[in-house]
Amino acid sequence: MEHTRRLKKNIDPPDSLTALVKRLRSREGCPWDRRQTPESVAAYLVEEAYELVDAIAGGDAAAICEELGDVLFHVVFLAVLFEEKGAFDLQTVVERNLAKMIRRHPHVFADAAVESTEDVGRQWRRIKRQEQREKSGSMPASVLDTVSGGMPPLTRAYRISQRVAAEGFDWDDLQGVMAKVEEEWAELKTALREAGDDAASLETAAMEFGDVLFTMVNVARLAGFRPDSALAAAIGKFERRYRWMEAELARHGRELCDQTRRRMDELWEAAKQATE
Numbered sequence: 001m002e003h004t005r006r007l008k009k010n011i012d013p014p015d016s017l018t019a020l021v022k023r024l025r026s027r028e029g030c031p032w033d034r035r036q037t038p039e040s041v042a043a044y045l046v047e048e049a050y051e052l053v054d055a056i057a058g059g060d061a062a063a064i065c066e067e068l069g070d071v072l073f074h075v076v077f078l079a080v081l082f083e084e085k086g087a088f089d090l091q092t093v094v095e096r097n098l099a100k101m102i103r104r105h106p107h108v109f110a111d112a113a114v115e116s117t118e119d120v121g122r123q124w125r126r127i128k129r130q131e132q133r134e135k136s137g138s139m140p141a142s143v144l145d146t147v148s149g150g151m152p153p154l155t156r157a158y159r160i161s162q163r164v165a166a167e168g169f170d171w172d173d174l175q176g177v178m179a180k181v182e183e184e185w186a187e188l189k190t191a192l193r194e195a196g197d198d199a200a201s202l203e204t205a206a207m208e209f210g211d212v213l214f215t216m217v218n219v220a221r222l223a224g225f226r227p228d229s230a231l232a233a234a235i236g237k238f239e240r241r242y243r244w245m246e247a248e249l250a251r252h253g254r255e256l257c258d259q260t261r262r263r264m265d266e267l268w269e270a271a272k273q274a275t276e
Helices: 002-008 013-025 031-035 038-058 061-084 090-103 117-136 153-166 174-194 199-223 227-250 261-274
Strands: none
Touching: 013 031, 013 061, 038 061, 038 227, 061 090, 090 117, 117 153, 153 199, 153 227, 174 199, 199 227, 227 261
């Protein structure tokens, strides 16, 4: 408790976290924390970010607060690791981000005029490409260069679709992309029907399946919702129903794997009613 009071006294939260990480990394600190590298902490940061997303989806403010703290801790940990290397410190991170956010909001901090969120998006992308040109000496070869290859595939598909749509490469309306879904679905059914055990035919079927998914991402975009959020909600709904079936059977000393197909269907219908 004394360490906590000392760290909290008269210093801002980011500074106190920095002091905490430095204490953990010191000779008198924690052997596990001393062994961490940027790569290992980055992996933990990704996990914590997913836990934060789960907490936000759950709507529990206390859980969101806790998970935000975990994410912030790992961000600060990374900054300390690079400070040890002499690269930069947390203050530099904050200053650079402040400058970037101000630069990318000229309609707030300067005299640029925007009339819609679409205008804001176009302005943001234009400024970002200009920043990249100043760094590299040339414009990015593609608008897709701004989409990280490390994103989960569903999120990356959504971002890529956004980028090309902003350049005018898009369907005219939702009905157009829905028709494309039907086309891709027919091609997938044909590929699956003709697929054998050989790797080539399975690869063809997998590619057609990917085309269906990618097109469905565009359905979500044009309809106005996020495909990853929609999928997460659907997974959550499935989990609630499945867990209900397990619990219902467990009350009678039974397991789902021992039930007939018909009984499973009956339980599923009951679970749908019970978990609405």
